[in-house]
Amino acid sequence: MTELAQNLIDGLGRGSIYALLALGVAVVFGVMHLLNFAHGELITVGGYVALWTLGAGWSWYIVTPLIVLSAVLTSLAIERVAFSRVRGSSDFTLLLTSFGVHFVISAIFLLYVSASVKPFDRPSWVTNTYSVGPLNIEVYDTVVILVTVLTLIGTTLLLQRTMFGLSLRAAAADFDTARLMGVRSDTVIRGAFALSGLLAGIAGVFWLMRAGSISPGAGITPMLKGVLAALIGGLGSLRGAVIGGLALGLAEVLLRSRLPDSIASLTEGVVFLLIALLFIFRPQGLVTVKHAVRV
Amino acid sequence: MFPRPGRDIGFPIAGCALLFAVFLAGGLIYESFQGRAAERLVTVMLIDAIIVLGIQIYVGNTGVLSFGHIGFGAIAGYAFAVFAISPEEKLKRIPDAPFGLNDVLLNPALAVAVAIGVTVVVALVVGIGLARSGAESGAVAATVITLALLFVTHEVARNWPDLTGGNRAGLTFKVGAALDSRLPIYLCLLGALILARLFAQSRSGKLAVAAREDNLAARAMGVNPLVQQTAALLISVVVVSVGSSLRVYENGSILPDDFFFNYTLLTLAMLIVGGRNSVTGALVGVAVMTVGRELARRLGQDGFEVFGLSLDAGPLDWIFRENLQTVFLGLAMLGFMIFRSDGLLGDWELDAWLWRRWRRRIPEDQPEPLAEVAPVGLHAEVDREGAALEVHDLAVDFGGFRALDGAGLTVAPDEVVGLIGPNGAGKTTLVNVITGIVEPSAGWFKLGERELTGAPSHDIARAGLLRTFQNLRLFGALTVRQNVELAARVAVQHRPGSHPPVDALIAEAGLWDVRDRRARELDYGSARRLELARAAAMAPAYLLLDEPTSGMSDAESAEMIGRIRHMAAAVDAGVLVIDHDLNFITGISDRIYVLDQGQVISAGTPDEVQADPAVRAAYLGAESDAEG
Numbered sequence: 001m002t003e004l005a006q007n008l009i010d011g012l013g014r015g016s017i018y019a020l021l022a023l024g025v026a027v028v029f030g031v032m033h034l035l036n037f038a039h040g041e042l043i044t045v046g047g048y049v050a051l052w053t054l055g056a057g058w059s060w061y062i063v064t065p066l067i068v069l070s071a072v073l074t075s076l077a078i079e080r081v082a083f084s085r086v087r088g089s090s091d092f093t094l095l096l097t098s099f100g101v102h103f104v105i106s107a108i109f110l111l112y113v114s115a116s117v118k119p120f121d122r123p124s125w126v127t128n129t130y131s132v133g134p135l136n137i138e139v140y141d142t143v144v145i146l147v148t149v150l151t152l153i154g155t156t157l158l159l160q161r162t163m164f165g166l167s168l169r170a171a172a173a174d175f176d177t178a179r180l181m182g183v184r185s186d187t188v189i190r191g192a193f194a195l196s197g198l199l200a201g202i203a204g205v206f207w208l209m210r211a212g213s214i215s216p217g218a219g220i221t222p223m224l225k226g227v228l229a230a231l232i233g234g235l236g237s238l239r240g241a242v243i244g245g246l247a248l249g250l251a252e253v254l255l256r257s258r259l260p261d262s263i264a265s266l267t268e269g270v271v272f273l274l275i276a277l278l279f280i281f282r283p284q285g286l287v288t289v290k291h292a293v294r295v
Numbered sequence: 296m297f298p299r300p301g302r303d304i305g306f307p308i309a310g311c312a313l314l315f316a317v318f319l320a321g322g323l324i325y326e327s328f329q330g331r332a333a334e335r336l337v338t339v340m341l342i343d344a345i346i347v348l349g350i351q352i353y354v355g356n357t358g359v360l361s362f363g364h365i366g367f368g369a370i371a372g373y374a375f376a377v378f379a380i381s382p383e384e385k386l387k388r389i390p391d392a393p394f395g396l397n398d399v400l401l402n403p404a405l406a407v408a409v410a411i412g413v414t415v416v417v418a419l420v421v422g423i424g425l426a427r428s429g430a431e432s433g434a435v436a437a438t439v440i441t442l443a444l445l446f447v448t449h450e451v452a453r454n455w456p457d458l459t460g461g462n463r464a465g466l467t468f469k470v471g472a473a474l475d476s477r478l479p480i481y482l483c484l485l486g487a488l489i490l491a492r493l494f495a496q497s498r499s500g501k502l503a504v505a506a507r508e509d510n511l512a513a514r515a516m517g518v519n520p521l522v523q524q525t526a527a528l529l530i531s532v533v534v535v536s537v538g539s540s541l542r543v544y545e546n547g548s549i550l551p552d553d554f555f556f557n558y559t560l561l562t563l564a565m566l567i568v569g570g571r572n573s574v575t576g577a578l579v580g581v582a583v584m585t586v587g588r589e590l591a592r593r594l595g596q597d598g599f600e601v602f603g604l605s606l607d608a609g610p611l612d613w614i615f616r617e618n619l620q621t622v623f624l625g626l627a628m629l630g631f632m633i634f635r636s637d638g639l640l641g642d643w644e645l646d647a648w649l650w651r652r653w654r655r656r657i658p659e660d661q662p663e664p665l666a667e668v669a670p671v672g673l674h675a676e677v678d679r680e681g682a683a684l685e686v687h688d689l690a691v692d693f694g695g696f697r698a699l700d701g702a703g704l705t706v707a708p709d710e711v712v713g714l715i716g717p718n719g720a721g722k723t724t725l726v727n728v729i730t731g732i733v734e735p736s737a738g739w740f741k742l743g744e745r746e747l748t749g750a751p752s753h754d755i756a757r758a759g760l761l762r763t764f765q766n767l768r769l770f771g772a773l774t775v776r777q778n779v780e781l782a783a784r785v786a787v788q789h790r791p792g793s794h795p796p797v798d799a800l801i802a803e804a805g806l807w808d809v810r811d812r813r814a815r816e817l818d819y820g821s822a823r824r825l826e827l828a829r830a831a832a833m834a835p836a837y838l839l840l841d842e843p844t845s846g847m848s849d850a851e852s853a854e855m856i857g858r859i860r861h862m863a864a865a866v867d868a869g870v871l872v873i874d875h876d877l878n879f880i881t882g883i884s885d886r887i888y889v890l891d892q893g894q895v896i897s898a899g900t901p902d903e904v905q906a907d908p909a910v911r912a913a914y915l916g917a918e919s920d921a922e923g
Contacts, residue, residue: 035435037442085633091434095360096567097632103560103625111618220556224446231439265454272447276424279440283428 002134007253013141015249016148017203019242021226022233023155024199026241029230030172031192032087034094038078038101040223042071042197043204047214048109051120060123060209067208068201075197079190087189102223109216117215126209144206151202152242155195159238164191172236200226232275234285243286302650303496310646311488311574318344318578319481336589341480342542344581347565348487349534351577354566356500357524358507359434362559363421363441364535366448369554370417371410371536372543373452373459376466379406379544384469388460396458403474403544411536418532425528426521445559452551465550474544483541487534491574492646498784499526505770505781512768515730516833517756517785557621561588564628570638572772575645580638587627588620595619642772651811661807662798665865682708682743684729684760684837684869689738690893691724698724699735700893706837706869711860713884713901714873717913721893722873723765726839730762731755742836757789759836761868763826763843771815775806775825778814782832790834795866797832803862804828820851827859831866838863840872844879852876856883881905889913 021039028036046067053063078101086097128139159165164187170178171188179185207222208214225248233244251274256267263270278285298304322337350364377385377392378401385397401409421444428436453462460466474480494500506513506520513520543549561584569580595618631638684706691699699721706712716722727733729740731752739748747755770778779797786794801810804824809817814825823843830838843859844852860883863870874880880887881901889897889904891913897904904910 029435033435035439082629082633086636089632089636090358091438092358092360093632093636095435095438096563096628099362099560099563100625100629100632104622104629107618107621107625111622115618217556224442227439228443231436235436266451268450268454269447272443275443276421276440279424279428279436283424283436285436 003257006135007257008250009135009137009141011250011253012246013138013144013249014253015246016144017206017222017245018225018229018249019245020148020151020199020203021222022229022241022245023152023238024196024203025226025230026233026236026238027168027172027192027199028196029235030238031168031175031189032083032094033091033175034083034098035227035230035235036196037095037098037223037227038105039196039200039226040219040221041078041102041105042074042200042219043207043222044106044109044214044216044219045074046071046201046204047208047211047218048113050208051118051214054120064205067205068198071201071204072194072197075193075200076190079193083193084189087185102219106216106219113216115216117213119213122209122212140206140210147202147206151199155199158195164188168192168195172238228275232278232285234287237285237287240285240287247286298496298498304493306646306650306653307492307496308489310644310649311485311492314575314578314645315485315488318484318582321582336585338477338480338545340581340585341477341484342538342545343562343565343585344578345480345484345487345538345541346535347562347577347581348484348491348574349531349536349538350562350566351571351574352491352494352531352534353524353527354531355571355573355577356495356503356507356527357520359425359441359524360438361441362438362563363444364531365554365559365562366441366445367414367418367532368535368539368542368558369448369452369551371414371539372549372554373466374413375403375406375410375540376468376543376549377458378409379403380466380468384467388464388466389457391457393457403540407537407540410540411533414532414536415529418528419525422525422528426524445555449551449555452554459549459551462551465548467548468544474541480541480545483537487538488574488578490530490534491577492644494527494530495574495644498788499523501777501781501784503527504773508770508772509768511732511752512764512770514752515732515756515762515764515768516782516829517753517789519751519753560621560624560628564624567636567638568627568631570640570642572637572642573640573644575643576638576640579640583639584624584627587623591620591623662796662802665795665799665803665862682836684740684742684871686725686729686740687738689725689728689735689740691721691728691733692736697893699728699738701738702890702893702895703738704871704888704895704898706871708836708867708869710885711863711870711872711883713880713887714871714890715875715877715880715887716890717875720890722875722890723841724893725890726762726841726871726873729755730760730839756833757785759790759833760839761830761833761835761837762839763823763830763841765841765845767819767822767826769814769817769822769825769829772813774811774813775817776801776810778825778829779832782829786833792834794834795832800828800832800862803865804858819846823847823855824858827862831862831868834866835868837869837871840870842874843872844874844876852879853882859883877905 025036025039028034049066049070050063053066082097082101086093126140129136130139131137159169167178167183167188168191170181171183171185203222211218229245229248230241231244232247233240233242248271251271252267255270256264259267259270322340326333326337346368350361353359353364354361377396378399381400382398385392389397421440425437425440428440452459502513502518503520503523503526505518506523510520539554546553565580565584566577567580568584569578570576686705687703688701689699689703690697690701702721702725704712704714714722714725724733728735729747731750731754734749739746741747742758742760745758747758747760770781773781776797779800783794783797801807804827806821806825806828809821814822817825827840827843840859844855847855856879859870859872872880872883884901886899887901887904888895889910896913897907897910899907
């Protein structure tokens with residue numbers, strides 16, 4: 001029982017980060033039908049910002065907003081340079097464009113910074129734990145979960161209460177109709193990329209605090225988790241993305257602690273197997289998105 | 296009728312042999328100038344070509360982007376290595392190998408066969424998930440699954456050192472035991488080329504392409520994309536497995552990173568630069584990217600000195616660095632996606648081009664017109680009395696909106712029945728229900744004795760209900776003739792009895808002069824007529840025509856009435872035609888149903904319906920309001 005509770009807390013901490021990443025992926029997918037394989041690069045950029053600023057002796061309190069800001073700006077820049085040119089193209093083109101962006105960004109760091117893994121200082125409290133009864137809870141997980149909840153509340157308010165949120169949800173439901181109703185596609189798409197960058201930035205701060213290092217390929221894993229979580233939740237559903245992220249985090253933690261030692265290192269493989277089974281039996285993901293058929 | 300031996304078999308094989316010869320000659324000539332230094336470059340290029348061709352078979356024909364093929368390659372590569380490396384060598388790297396694999400040794404050819412077997416089994420499982428989620432959530436979902444597969448194979452390879460030698464050691468052949476002759480590579484490359492081309496020309500390949508061009512339209516004419524995509528996946532995985540085994544054998548070793556992101560990027564860049572929809576393009580892409588990458592590598596190493604220029608490269612040092620080739624690959628991919636997403640060649644094929652030139656010398660006569668009543672009725676064996684299309688009491692809810700509310704109708708085999716109603720009356724929804732696109736919440740429909748409610752689209756089409764679409768769904772990249780031929784291919788397999796000749800149908804639709812034009816280049820009227828001909832080629836029991844004259848002038852509409860009636864009579868099909876244009880419907884129909892707010896409010900001959908006061912109120916009233 002204690003172990004299960006412990007797993008749940010750890011899983012929620014991990015899943016919260018995935019949820020933020022997946023939500024960022026889903027927001028962009030909603031307005032552009034683009035699955036952004038370059039999403040993880042927002043964290044890579046933030047990582048190098050952290051490396052340089054922390055190296056210059058700045059504190060995490062200043063660096064944190066800089067990481068978030070860099071992610072937002074990078075997201076907007078990518079939209080401007082690459083994605084705005086392929087709007088309305090086929091899925092194939094969109095997917096490979098984002099894949100190409102991913103590679104160009106990581107190759108630039110490879111070329112001009114270094115291929116090796118560069119460490120930086122983590123904030124001192126990241127590894128601290130405190131006890132509640134029999135449970136050992138990480139300060140880090142607590143902060144992650146709290147911030148994620150606040151972020152999700154903020155995002156919900158933004159989507160429910162503002163004109164921008166309304167346009168974004170309308171565009172996600174049916175982009176063409178939304179445009180006919182007067183939603184400005186440029187504004188909505190850029191807004192979606194900014195929001196996606198913001199969410200990736202917040203997730204990135206935590207990701208980097210935990211990792212304590214950065215390398216050109218560091219964006220790959222968070223990208224995969226975000227994209228997979230969005231898919232598990234049901235592509236196109238914002239709620240599904242959050243659920244998918246939490247589910248993925250919980251599944252990873254639970255499996256790692258429950259699998260026999262001999263195959264514990266293959267957790268990722270087992271998780272994938274579960275995902276594959278999920279898609280065989282429930283191909284639309286956890287949350288069903290109803291699309292009107294137009295014929 | 297299919298395949299046509301010259302066009303679909305002879306020319307492709309000859310074309311592949313020619314391509315192979317040119318490709319190889321290019322490599323050998325470069326080698327003869329550069330000496331031994333270039334030898335490995337050419338060998339690697341030949342092996343890359345095999346793997347890229349393998350990927351092309353799936354990606355090109357299905358249009359689904361796959362990152363997972365290099366993951367399949369990794370599985371094949373490890374399987375090959377484990378079975379082909381001698382027990383003594385394995386003892387050094389993986390002394391604790393599971394399943395007693397340590398003592399196994401097969402000769403390389405057999406090891407390749409095992410590698411293929413293992414990979415195909417994995418592909419079968421992955422393929423079902425791929426096809427199902429792809430059908431449900433679109434190609435994007437399928438792509439993410441392939442990406443996950445790539446990561447998982449990599450992760451397993453790194454974390455299962457007992458089997459794979461782990462991240463650092465890997466598996467290694469005994470020094471000198473690696474591939475020492477190029478002959479197997481030559482044979483495999485030629486084989487891969489021919490297989491890729493023949494698959495593209497095969498029935499399965501054509502149907503996969505149809506689903507790629509328009510999934511919904513393909514299903515509505517009897518294609519089950521799930522089956523075709525899985526077939527394409529399995530064949531492509533076989534080719535990738537062979538290529539990957541050769542790659543491992545030639546390298547003499549395998550590490551997890553050999554089959555991961557960078558190699559995926561390289562092979563995909565090769566595929567899309569050349570043109571993913573063409574086998575010729577894939578090969579051209581391999582050549583172009585090999586040359587470009589080699590250039591980028593040498594520029595990165597030596598700057599401009601490569602060209603014998605003694606330019607001071609100092610100011611440009613920031614460009615010419617070690618990893619320039621990775622940037623080059625990423626930029627090439629990005630550039631092509633943004634500016635020329637179909638690659639250099641699009642879907643141009645050498646053998647198809649040669650075939651067209653060859654055929655041009657033989658004039659083709661305009662075919663005989665279709666006989667008004669086929670001499671032997673196409674469905675003579677069908678019990679005509681019992682083959683009515685019956686639709687009973689259908690209801691459909693979209694959220695809170697009731698689109699159909701107990702609508703029903705009957706069409707007899709030799710009838711032309713019109714369904715008319717104002718916009719939003721539920722006409723298209725009714726056709727969507729009886730073609731399996733929308734599921735009804737109540738009611739049923741059957742064709743003859745066979746109940747079809749809830750059957751998938753492709754089964755309904757095979758049973759004989761063929762539709763056209765209000766907003767035109769043709770296979771745009773295919774020619775007029777290929778569009779009709781596709782339907783004929785499905786008909787040959789799934790519709791018993793005789794079939795209307797393709798050429799005659801094309802002529803009947805007035806498209807003979809544009810038969811080799813791509814469907815997407817047709818004007819509106821021609822496109823509508825092509826959709827009709829394509830549906831008729833399925834030898835349907837019933838044609839369901841959704842606004843077949845929308846967007847046409849009155850003169851064109853009048854002409855279309857004659858065409859529809861004639862073509863339906865010639866292929867011996869009943870017709871259900873829906874429209875909101877009263878003149879058109881009364882001009883074409885034997886009987887008419889009037890639909891309003893999801894319910895049939897009147898039925899009868901054109902005269903009866905026009906005289907019905909309920910119709911005047913609901914329908915004509917609505918129309919005069921709209922005009923006023």
